Amino acid sequence: xHPSNNHIFIKSPGxxxxxxxxxxxxxxxxAIVWALMSGAFQIRPxxxxxxxxxxxxxxxxxxxxxxxxxxxxLLGVITGAVLGMAGAVMQALFRNPLAEPGLVGLSAGASLxxxxxxxxxxxxxLLIGGFAFLGGLAATFLAYFLGKRSSHQxxxxxxxxxxxxxxxxxxxxxxxxxxxxxxxxxxxWNMGSLASADWAMLAWLTPWSFxxxxxxxxxxxxxxxxxxxxxxxxxxxxxxxxxxxxxxxLVALAVGPIVAVTGGIGFVGLVIPHLVRxxxxxxxxxxxxxxxxxxxIALTLADWLGRIVxxxxxxxxxxxxxxxxxxxxIWLLLKGSRxxx
Amino acid sequence: MKKSGIFxxxxxxxxMLGFSGAIAQSPRVVSLGGSVTEIVYALGAEQQLxxxxxxxxxxLAAQQxxxxxxxxxxxxxxxxxxxxxxxxxxxxAGPPQVIEQLRTLQINVVRVSDLPTLDSLQQRVxxxxxxxxxxxxxxxxxxxFDQALKRAKSVEVIPFKAITVxxxxxxxxxxxxxxxxxVVLHEAGLINALSAQESYRPLSAExxxxxxxxxxxxxxxxxxxxGSLQALKDSPILKYTPAVANNRILVLDDLLAQGFGxxxxxxxxxxxxxxxxxxxx
Numbered sequence: 001x002h003p004s005n006n007h008i009f010i011k012s013p014g015x016x017x018x019x020x021x022x023x024x025x026x027x028x029x030x031a032i033v034w035a036l037m038s039g040a041f042q043i044r045p046x047x048x049x050x051x052x053x054x055x056x057x058x059x060x061x062x063x064x065x066x067x068x069x070x071x072x073x074l075l076g077v078i079t080g081a082v083l084g085m086a087g088a089v090m091q092a093l094f095r096n097p098l099a100e101p102g103l104v105g106l107s108a109g110a111s112l113x114x115x116x117x118x119x120x121x122x123x124x125x126l127l128i129g130g131f132a133f134l135g136g137l138a139a140t141f142l143a144y145f146l147g148k149r150s151s152h153q154x155x156x157x158x159x160x161x162x163x164x165x166x167x168x169x170x171x172x173x174x175x176x177x178x179x180x181x182x183x184x185x186x187x188x189w190n191m192g193s194l195a196s197a198d199w200a201m202l203a204w205l206t207p208w209s210f211x212x213x214x215x216x217x218x219x220x221x222x223x224x225x226x227x228x229x230x231x232x233x234x235x236x237x238x239x240x241x242x243x244x245x246x247x248x249x250l251v252a253l254a255v256g257p258i259v260a261v262t263g264g265i266g267f268v269g270l271v272i273p274h275l276v277r278x279x280x281x282x283x284x285x286x287x288x289x290x291x292x293x294x295x296x297i298a299l300t301l302a303d304w305l306g307r308i309v310x311x312x313x314x315x316x317x318x319x320x321x322x323x324x325x326x327x328x329x330i331w332l333l334l335k336g337s338r339x340x341x
Numbered sequence: 342m343k344k345s346g347i348f349x350x351x352x353x354x355x356x357m358l359g360f361s362g363a364i365a366q367s368p369r370v371v372s373l374g375g376s377v378t379e380i381v382y383a384l385g386a387e388q389q390l391x392x393x394x395x396x397x398x399x400x401l402a403a404q405q406x407x408x409x410x411x412x413x414x415x416x417x418x419x420x421x422x423x424x425x426x427x428x429x430x431x432x433x434a435g436p437p438q439v440i441e442q443l444r445t446l447q448i449n450v451v452r453v454s455d456l457p458t459l460d461s462l463q464q465r466v467x468x469x470x471x472x473x474x475x476x477x478x479x480x481x482x483x484x485x486f487d488q489a490l491k492r493a494k495s496v497e498v499i500p501f502k503a504i505t506v507x508x509x510x511x512x513x514x515x516x517x518x519x520x521x522x523x524v525v526l527h528e529a530g531l532i533n534a535l536s537a538q539e540s541y542r543p544l545s546a547e548x549x550x551x552x553x554x555x556x557x558x559x560x561x562x563x564x565x566x567x568g569s570l571q572a573l574k575d576s577p578i579l580k581y582t583p584a585v586a587n588n589r590i591l592v593l594d595d596l597l598a599q600g601f602g603x604x605x606x607x608x609x610x611x612x613x614x615x616x617x618x619x620x621x622x
Contacts, residue, residue: 039418041418213457
């Protein structure tokens with residue numbers, strides 16, 4: 001399957017790509033407002049509207065809104081944007097529709113780091129986060145160095161698979177030595193959650209993530225060239241090996257802290273870029289921003305659902321994305337194969 | 342007459358309003374941790390409960406309360422949505438950040454000790470009783486507990502080497518020294534053959550044959566998931582133990598065997614009673 005063919009073949013004829021982006025942005029805005037207004041803790045919509053217009057809101061409601069719900073929604077937007085774009089970048093880089101951050105060993109490395117932190121140090125968000133970030137980075141670099149030894153991109157993929165299996169094996173060994181409470185912590189960490197959001201953490205995560213997102217957005221020409229194949233990219237004046245190095249580092253830098261903070265949130269990095277390409281074509285000028293926005297929409301809504309569906313308890317967001325994203329993706333695949341017949 | 346009738350009605354309404362006002366201000370408590378909830382019920386303060394966590398399984402009525410899920414992963418908005426005035430939380434409840442957030446929402450969060458020791462249990466009962474303004478009732482509960490435990494321990498038992506076995510994730514796990522089940526064994530006058538180990542660990546066939554436990558305590562849930570007690574006896578790990586050879590296997594309610602709360606005397610009594618009846622080989 002040549003993605004460059006997709007561009008002509010699947011792109012919907014009626015819709016210009018800029019207006020597609022505009023539409024997505026409006027949906028994201030609505031989703032954010034919706035997620036802010038609704039949750040387990042009931043605050044009357046009229047009171048909130050009144051508060052925005054200048055009247056008083058009781059302190060507890062204000063606290064819930066500003067210090068509990070708002071940071072969580074922002075974390076959802078950032079996480080969705082980073083995962084969506086990281087998926088798009090990886091898929092272009094490997095010219096493989098199955099590629100996502102998990103593939104090069106990043107997720108396994110980050111998980112291993114988090115598990116180590118939970119079992120060795122007993123937890124603490126900062127420690128888990130730091131360990132996960134370092135683990136993700138180390139695994140990705142290892143995959144890269146191993147992959148570099150073979151001349152084509154499948155080398156990197158295979159190295160990623162090997163690192164994943166080592167990572168999960170090592171994790172199993174640690175899990176055997178974990179106590180009961182630690183085991184539950186690990187299980188929940190793997191399901192992913194935005195519950196740890198607070199302003200102190202977002203104060204560094206937001207600028208960090210948006211800087212990386214902004215830089216990735218400028219790289220659309222390079223990704224388009226890579227999509228043609230490494231030799232073609234080389235003849236267009238790019239240096240494929242250096243580019244691979246650059247993008248893997250960027251993705252690890254962006255995804256590492258996110259995985260560390262949220263745990264494993266599956267399916268977004270894989271599904272969102274696919275959806276976007278089916279809708280807007282394969283030009284990364286549009287795929288990158290659209291994947292970011294669509295990812296943000298998906299996670300904002302998934303988290304909202306997780307917050308209300310079994311209230312006063314909560315469903316981990318990773319479960320929501322997998323349970324809803326999986327069937328949706330299957331439907332998409334079936335629809336796609338029918339269209340080709 | 343008519344006038345005084347109206348006056349009486351107004352007075353009645355005022356009284357009712359005043360009364361409902363008092364109800365609205367009565368404490369609303371969310372209890373986090375199975376043993377914490379059990380103690381709240383024992384203190385007779387259950388009408389103040391507006392929510393509990395997933396591990397609050399006893400008494401059965403506690404399972405009817407709105408559940409905020411796993412107590413180490415508390416959803417702050419979920420807890421807040423129950424509009425509690427007080428949260429009584431096991432020291433294991435968390436994450437710490439959520440506990441802090443609950444305090445900023447003007448909720449009185451009371452943390453209580455929750456270790457599998459008698460001291461911790463006593464402390465827990467006293468702290469919860471004080472928080473709920475039931476101090477004297479707390480002392481009554483503790484006295485009853487002590488008496489029941491003393492009575493249970495008066496049943497003589499040979500200090501057998503024992504293990505407590507539970508099934509989790511398709512594997513048989515043994516309870517180590519720091520677990521509630523380990524302490525139950527100790528109070529029951531038995532020796533935990535797995536005291537070298539911490540927490541719950543998968544049983545190893547060789548280690549178990551070396552330890553040669555004379556008594557096996559198994560939870561009812563484990564027997565049910567295995568299908569029958571015979572299946573447990575036939576498991577290659579336990580088949581060659583003295584416990585199976587002498588048929589000294591006790592089936593205990595899951596909460597009794599693994600929990601460390603006010604029902605400890607009952608668990609101790611059940612174990613001692615069963616063993617004292619069994620023929621000594």
